Amino acid sequence: MKLSVCIKQVPDVSAPISIKDGTLSQDSDRMVLDAYSASAVEEALVLTEKHGGEVQVVLVGPEKAKETIRKALAMGAASGVHIQVDDISGLDSSAFAEILAAWHKKSEYDAILTGKQSQDTDAGLTGGMLAWSLELPFAANAVGLEFENGSFIVKRQGDSGQEMVELKAPCLITCSNDMNDPRIPSLKGIMQSKRKPVETVTPADLGVDIASLSSDSKTERTGFKEVPGREPGKKFEGEAEEMVSNLMNLLENEAKVL
Amino acid sequence: MSKILVHVATAEGKIKRSSLEVLSYCRKLADDNSLGLEVAVLDIDPARYADTLNNYGPDKIYTIKHPIFNNHLSSPVIDALSALVDKSAPRLVAFASTESTKEVMGALAARHSAAAIPDVASFTINGKTVETERPVMAAKVLSKTSSSSDLVFVSVRSGSYDVAEKPGSAAVEEVAFDFDEGGLKSILKEVISSAGDKVDLSEAEVVVAAGRGIKDEEGRKLIEDLADTLGAAVGASRAVTESGLFPATLQIGQTGKVVSPQLYFAIGISGAIQHVAGMANSKVIVAINKDPDAPIFQYATYGLVGDLFKILPLLTEQIKQVKAD
Ligand SMILES: Cc1cc2nc3c(=O)[nH]c(=O)nc-3n(C[C@H](O)[C@H](O)[C@H](O)COP(=O)(O)OP(=O)(O)OC[C@H]3O[C@@H](n4cnc5c(N)ncnc54)[C@H](O)[C@@H]3O)c2cc1C
Numbered sequence: 143m144k145l146s147v148c149i150k151q152v153p154d155v156s157a158p159i160s161i162k163d164g165t166l167s168q169d170s171d172r173m174v175l176d177a178y179s180a181s182a183v184e185e186a187l188v189l190t191e192k193h194g195g196e197v198q199v200v201l202v203g204p205e206k207a208k209e210t211i212r213k214a215l216a217m218g219a220a221s222g223v224h225i226q227v228d229d230i231s232g233l234d235s236s237a238f239a240e241i242l243a244a245w246h247k248k249s250e251y252d253a254i255l256t257g258k259q260s261q262d263t264d265a266g267l268t269g270g271m272l273a274w275s276l277e278l279p280f281a282a283n284a285v286g287l288e289f290e291n292g293s294f295i296v297k298r299q300g301d302s303g304q305e306m307v308e309l310k311a312p313c314l315i316t317c318s319n320d321m322n323d324p325r326i327p328s329l330k331g332i333m334q335s336k337r338k339p340v341e342t343v344t345p346a347d348l349g350v351d352i353a354s355l356s357s358d359s360k361t362e363r364t365g366f367k368e369v370p371g372r373e374p375g376k377k378f379e380g381e382a383e384e385m386v387s388n389l390m391n392l393l394e395n396e397a398k399v400l
Numbered sequence: 401m402s403k404i405l406v407h408v409a410t411a412e413g414k415i416k417r418s419s420l421e422v423l424s425y426c427r428k429l430a431d432d433n434s435l436g437l438e439v440a441v442l443d444i445d446p447a448r449y450a451d452t453l454n455n456y457g458p459d460k461i462y463t464i465k466h467p468i469f470n471n472h473l474s475s476p477v478i479d480a481l482s483a484l485v486d487k488s489a490p491r492l493v494a495f496a497s498t499e500s501t502k503e504v505m506g507a508l509a510a511r512h513s514a515a516a517i518p519d520v521a522s523f524t525i526n527g528k529t530v531e532t533e534r535p536v537m538a539a540k541v542l543s544k545t546s547s548s549s550d551l552v553f554v555s556v557r558s559g560s561y562d563v564a565e566k567p568g569s570a571a572v573e574e575v576a577f578d579f580d581e582g583g584l585k586s587i588l589k590e591v592i593s594s595a596g597d598k599v600d601l602s603e604a605e606v607v608v609a610a611g612r613g614i615k616d617e618e619g620r621k622l623i624e625d626l627a628d629t630l631g632a633a634v635g636a637s638r639a640v641t642e643s644g645l646f647p648a649t650l651q652i653g654q655t656g657k658v659v660s661p662q663l664y665f666a667i668g669i670s671g672a673i674q675h676v677a678g679m680a681n682s683k684v685i686v687a688i689n690k691d692p693d694a695p696i697f698q699y700a701t702y703g704l705v706g707d708l709f710k711i712l713p714l715l716t717e718q719i720k721q722v723k724a725d
């Protein structure tokens with residue numbers, strides 16, 4: 143089985159951030175493997191460990207993103223593809239999907255796995271867009287995945303309850319981080335990752351004109367804003383009885399929500 | 401005249417509140433910009449919603465009737481909505497951001513070479529441009545994202561707008577839909593639902609949410625007692641869906657659902673940004689936590705610093721009394 147996992151490099155969202163004149167500035171320029179992509183890598187590794195085959199990871203991003211590819215290789219992926227784009231600031235999910243589609247049109251796989259959304263933008267579009275371009279059956283928000291008789295059985299989280307969907311290979315699955323706990327690379331894994339093959343290609347190699355992709359981008363980010371703050375609240379400490387009666391009084395008479 | 405098309409989601413014979421929020425706001429947006437407003441409903445029996453929809457003043461109601469929509473599969477929804485987008489030829493398609501919408505939006509936008517802006521907290525039309533604000537970086541900041549494409553899809557977080565009626569009497573147009581089930585490359589095998597799925601979390605007026613602090617079955621019982629007493633939906637942090645104490649459907653936050661109830665109880669929840677991302681829009685937030693420095697207190701309208709195992713039985717008892725009076 144050959145599984146292709148699309149992985150994204152994202153800023154560390156836990157680092158403090160501030161906004162100056164509509165632009166975002168982060169205390170740290172640390173970049174990490176997107177948590178949802180990491181769950182997709184983990185799930186692909188588990189499947190190939192069970193059924194044989196290998197995992198390839200594919201990333202669109204600048205030179206610095208190589209470290210993220212290495213991270214996935216250290217987890218156990220066999221090889222990496224780095225579609226190098228130095229300035230990704232003008233690219234949205236639709237642009238990434240177009241580049242990823244161009245690569246996958248020339249490649250072979252039984253399934254493509256992506257994150258159900260990315261940790262920094264929460265867009266959740268790339269998977270569906272990619273599936274559409276490649277005419278693949280797909281399921282989003284997977285929390286479980288099995289392979290049986292040439293089909294992938296996806297357990298997906300729906301609005302209420304979970305749905306078991308069977309997809310004939312080749313297909314595309316977008317993964318939730320509720321699926322698994324991504325493994326931490328071992329020292330051995332890290333050593334081995336250095337010798338694993340990473341193919342670097344440019345969008346031009348794939349027939350994609352990156353300049354027009356940026357300038358014709360369908361969406362534009364015009365700035366950032368603070369999230370409106372909440373009114374400061376009231377905090378109680380002390381005996382449980384007293385706190386509860388204070389709370390009851392406020393819920394009934396101030397907030398009027400009971 | 402150019403139009404806005406709103407797709408309304410239905411569940412168990414009702415239109416979802418989050419869809420009515422979007423529809424209500426779009427009526428206003430359409431009026432302000434001299435646009436038409438059309439609504440699309442896909443269901444096994446869509447005609448039953450016509451009266452409800454007409455309370456919100458659409459200019460036209462498109463329906464597609466097909467039993468396949470009971471099957472939770474994305475490809476028939478994509479085909480049907482696509483047909484309606486072709487028919488209505490809107491400039492803006494708006495949805496409530498449900499899990500089902502999240503599954504189809506990317507593919508739909510790609511199919512129509514349209515722009516897609518998901519999960520917005522607000523949106524408006526300014527001349528040729530659709531302008532939105534959406535939470536990013538685990539909802540720590542809002543990104544202003546806009547599009548001047550000829551066709552734009554937006555999905556809207558629940559609780560972003562109020563439901564407001566504006567009665568009208570639009571005609572219903574049933575659109576034929578030939579769906580070749582034999583050609584399906586995906587098959588729904590089973591729907592697994594659990595007890596907690598009964599109350600729709602994203603629609604609930606009151607949510608009682610549990611975190612790691614509830615520890616075990618005993619804590620879970622206290623949560624369920626409080627929720628039953630209040631007639632509330634139960635929600636959960638990732639810590640307790642991961643541990644299996646609550647089903648994953650109940651998770652609230654960045655990975656889980658966005659809720660916007662009138663009253664939210666965060667019990668034994670620390671208030672990690674990824675959790676807050678899903679509940680910060682709640683009107684009144686009550687936090688119960690034994691750690692006075694827990695970040696959840698920064699969001700709480702009313703915070704109780706103490707042991708939930710002592711506080712919850714008392715609280716449930718007092719609420720029972722109020723409800724009995
Ligand atoms: C990409 C990503 C997505 C995520 N998505 C989500 C999401 O959608 N939803 C979500 O919830 N999390 C999500 N998380 C996880 C999140 O970061 C936190 O780990 C999680 O929310 C913690 O859950 P908790 O508050 O229940 O547990 P903890 O952080 O362990 O907090 C437990 C709290 O209980 C209190 N407590 C303990 N005992 C008692 C007692 N007897 N009485 C009163 N208080 C007590 C403690 O003081 C503590 O504050 C995500 C993480 C990542 C990386």
Ligand SMILES: Nc1ncnc2c1ncn2[C@@H]1O[C@H](COP(=O)(O)O)[C@@H](O)[C@H]1O
Nearest residue numbers: 148149202256257259260265266267268
């Ligand atoms: N630049 C990229 N390179 C590789 N994969 C990506 C890239 N951007 C997005 N993806 C994949 O698409 C998923 C969803 O992204 P998004 O649509 O941006 O929320 C991510 O979790 C990744 O799996």
